[in-house]
Amino acid sequence: MHNILRLSVTLAAVAIISAALLTGMHNITEPVIREKEQREYLEALERFFPDINEYETREIEGDQFDLVYDQDGEKLGIMATVKTQGYEGTITYNLAVDTDTEIIGIRVISHSETPGIGDVITTDDFQEQFIGKSFEDPIQEGEDVDAVSGATMSTGSMINSIRRTVITIGENILDMERKAFALEGLADGVYRGSVEGTYGPLTVEVELSDGRIQNIEVIEHNETEAYFVDAYPEIPEKIIEEQSLEVDVQTGATLSAERIITAVINALEDAPESGSGGGDN
Numbered sequence: 001m002h003n004i005l006r007l008s009v010t011l012a013a014v015a016i017i018s019a020a021l022l023t024g025m026h027n028i029t030e031p032v033i034r035e036k037e038q039r040e041y042l043e044a045l046e047r048f049f050p051d052i053n054e055y056e057t058r059e060i061e062g063d064q065f066d067l068v069y070d071q072d073g074e075k076l077g078i079m080a081t082v083k084t085q086g087y088e089g090t091i092t093y094n095l096a097v098d099t100d101t102e103i104i105g106i107r108v109i110s111h112s113e114t115p116g117i118g119d120v121i122t123t124d125d126f127q128e129q130f131i132g133k134s135f136e137d138p139i140q141e142g143e144d145v146d147a148v149s150g151a152t153m154s155t156g157s158m159i160n161s162i163r164r165t166v167i168t169i170g171e172n173i174l175d176m177e178r179k180a181f182a183l184e185g186l187a188d189g190v191y192r193g194s195v196e197g198t199y200g201p202l203t204v205e206v207e208l209s210d211g212r213i214q215n216i217e218v219i220e221h222n223e224t225e226a227y228f229v230d231a232y233p234e235i236p237e238k239i240i241e242e243q244s245l246e247v248d249v250q251t252g253a254t255l256s257a258e259r260i261i262t263a264v265i266n267a268l269e270d271a272p273e274s275g276s277g278g279g280d281n
Contacts, residue, residue, distance in 0.1 A: 037109075041081075041094070048096035048105040049076045060172055063165070067173065075099055078169050081109070084161035085254065087153035088112045091121065095162060101135035101170045106162070111154075118154035126155060130162060135170035135178070139163035140262055142196040152199070153224075153255065160258045181245050184211040186271040193267025195259050197222045202256075204236075204263040208271060213240050216264060223256045235260045 045052055045068065053071040057064060064081040077098040084091050089112035096105040106127040113119045120126050129145045139162060141147045147155040170176035186208055194203040200222030207215040216236035221228060235257045238247040245261055 044094055044107050045079060051076060060168055078173055080165050082161060082165050084157050086111060086113050086157050087118050088114060095165050097169055101166055101174060103130045103133050106130060113154045118151045120148045120151050121154050121158050135166055135176050156255050160255060185273050191267040191271050193263045195262045195266060197259055202259045202263055204267055206264055206267040212243055228256045
C-alpha cells in the first residue's frame, strides 16, 4: 500500500512538472512564432503593394481585411486573411486585390491538405489562373478557373472561397453591386443545367413558371454523399423560398451547396425570354 501511494505521488509530481515545462516552452515559443508570422505577413504586403505606406484593418464575418494606402493616403487595394474548409482541415490564405477588385496575389499561409495532391493549392500553376480575375468575373470552376483532378475538394474549396472573398470586398469595402439574376421575363418551362462536381457532373432540373422558380431537382450528382445530404434539399428550398440565387450557403457542405446554385444558374441562363417559346431543355 505504501509503495502504491509513493508511486501515485511520483506520477502526480511528474505530470505537474511536465505540464509546467510545456507551459513554459509554449510561453517562450509563441511570441517567436507570432513575430515570424507578422514579419512574413508584412513582407507579403510589401510584395503585393510595393508603394505601401500604411494599412488599416477591418473585420467582416470573422475574416480580416487590410486596406492598404500609399504615402499620399491613396488606397492601393485590400489584402484579406481568410479561412476556408479544405479536404483535410482548415486552409488559411491571403488574397490581395487592387481597388478594382482585380486579384494581384494569393498566399497560402497554412493548410493540412494531402502532400502531392491537395497541396496543389500552393503552386504557381493553380494560383496564377486567378490573377487578373475580379468582381465582374464568375470565378467559377469549369468556367473561368479550373479545379485540379484528384484534388477537387481542396481546389474547389479555394475557388469558391476566393470568389466569396472578392464579392465581400467589392460589396462591403468598395461599394460595388452585382447584377442580380432576373427571373422575370423568362419563359415557363423545365430547364437543365450542370456543373463539374467532385467526381463528375452535378445536374439539376429547374421548373420555372410565372417568373418564379417552382421546383429544383438534382437529377445527377457525384458528390460525397455524407456531405451532399447537408446541401440538398436545404439549398433548393432556400432558392425557392427567397426566389433568389443569392442565398446563404454556410452549411456543412458549402462546396456542394455552391455547385447546386451554379447548376441552377447554368440552367436558367439557357431559358429563353417570354414570348420566344419556353422549353424542356
